[in-house]
Amino acid sequence: MSADKPGAVGSGPEHAGSVLQRKASLVDMLDPLSFGDVVDSLGELYRVGIRVLDERGRTLADAKGSNGDFCGFVNTTAQGRARCTALVARLNEGPLTPTQGAQVLPGTSPLGGELLGQPCFTGLRYVVLPVQWEGDVLGRVVFGPFAPEELADVPVALAELEGLELERARELLAHVGRQSEHRVVKMLAHVAQVLAALLASGQKAYLTGQLHLEAMLETQRDLEAQNAQLMRLNQRLKEADRIKSSFLGTVSHELRTPLSSIIGYSEMLAEGLVGALNAEQMQFVRTIIEKGNTLLKLISSILDMSQIEAGKVRLAFEWVDVQELVESSLTSVMPQAQRKGLTVKVHLPEVAQPRVVADREKLSQVVVNLLANAVKFTPGGGQVEVRLSAHGPQPGLVGEGYRIEVEDTGVGIPLDQRERIFQSFYQVDDSPTREYGGAGLGLAIVKSYVEGHGGQVSVTSEVGQGSCFRVVLPKEPPLSGHGPAYIPPPIDTDPERF
């Protein structure tokens, strides 16, 4: 409810201005152009002026009658003009009651309320029809001035106007349309009927339009509320994710320190620093060292991934010779490949010194990870091949760069898993008795690092035949210049583009 001020009590401010609460107004319900045309044609039909005004005295339509010359002539005198102006003001905005010479006409007005007759000092007459709609007065229609049928001669009041040439006035008065009372009643009924029809359809159109709008705003408000809710939820999830990453980081760090000690002391044992070991002891110590190193690698990759996910990785860019980098990466997997009896082939470009702007350590980790994977998933007697080549501008990449391909003759990757292998913790072989070890982080790290360089990684594979991983690197990462840059945390890259 509201008292005087709409929406003052009991309703939110957004509900205060509903079209259903507002009083109808002529301006809202009538189309000014077509309404003007209709009123013009009615005025022409009845040869009488018709003016439609709203409750604030604004003119909505104004059809000229046949009185123009006569009234214009009367208005050439100062007195005439003054009296005319006062009368018109009273007609337009005065009370709809019989005051100041106005009289209530017999019968009810066709739109409800009372009809007012208003004589003019020139002998002409006006009729005022209130526009009532649903019990409210929305405005008025002023008819005239017209000459009443019984008007014989110009009235005394006119003759008394200073400086008016009476003969000429008489002449012009004869040209003003005469209206019988019967004709006036018919005209009023007709105009009222037309107006009512226009108001009914106009009100309907107006209400529909406004309500549509309000309903849409309401829907939008609703959606925004839901959206805010989702954002809050999303924020909480991200926070949880961040906490997980930072927890993993801490834990990995805490694990690495004692593990390094275990390996270090074992190596000292193996080197005989505290005395010679017998063959069996030596074998045990070597196993400790080997398993310790495996565990250390695993922990390192968990730490890398948690830093990527926490958005904490910085790339230290410098000029890097890719060929040198590929060659040195190979040396770290060669012993394992030789142990499995794999053939390792290398194709390098003819050009000397293929250089890119990159983080040497991270890029090296990319190549080592790919090579280690190839070696790991290729059965004995198979082949691993690494190729380095230059490439021209490519879609999605800035400018020219280099392509590093690592191809194997291993187990291959089923089609439906080729996207997911780049996700953290994903394993192609998910069975509890996994044949191949690892935490499933290698490729996720590869993808993050490559993308951090503005590059792309992709895979082609045939199950049972082998796989080929392809890393495409631009010569220079976009937007970076030479300096440290963040790798965006992967969770944020796709959904929040804008």
Add this chain to the structure above:
Amino acid sequence: MQLNHAQRELTLKIVYYGPGLSGKTTNLRAIHARARPEARGRLLSVETHEDRTLFFDLLPVFFTSSSGFKVKLKLFTVPGQVVHDATRRVVLQNADAVAFIADSRRSASAENNAYWRKLRANMREIGLDATQVPVVIQFNKRDLPDAQTDAELDEARKKGGEPVVGAVALRGEGVMETLHVLLQSAWRNLDERARLSRNISLTEKEFLTHIFQQMDLTGTSLESLYPTAAGRPR
């Protein structure tokens, strides 16, 4: 309600809510048919373009009190279709009383329940306190074979505090009675909260008489309450 002391105007908003096709528009049509033309506006029915589903209906009823206060009732229906939830909320805003038009058929119970919950939800969403806005339940279509019995209506009455009125809106039965309970509840509620009677010098009896004197009450249980109904001018 909208109360404008400066212009001496009071507007009350009554909303007919309920499932699609339960007879909301039929109620308004019956009121329109029984009200004297001087006391009501046109029945405005707004339809959506894609189908015949009514978007909403509006029927204004009005009178001027002996102390010169202009009182207007705006009777609205809400669209029953699920898709128009936003429109329902917009129409429901600031309602002074709600008529819940239920379909009496047993097969419609689930639908009635669903819309009842919707009404509660809508009221909550727009901040209308269900304890502050009177709701009247109409069991419409009591002429249909599958309709619930009087005993079942009594059962329904006991389940909650809302007045329950049986109706055959299509024949105009129960429509005036529903409106009467609605307006009476609305008035009492506003009088309690805003001292309406004293505020605009109009008693509940005068308020109801002004309205129902303008209605053709032939054949309704209200006929004896408002005996001057036979078309005497104000």
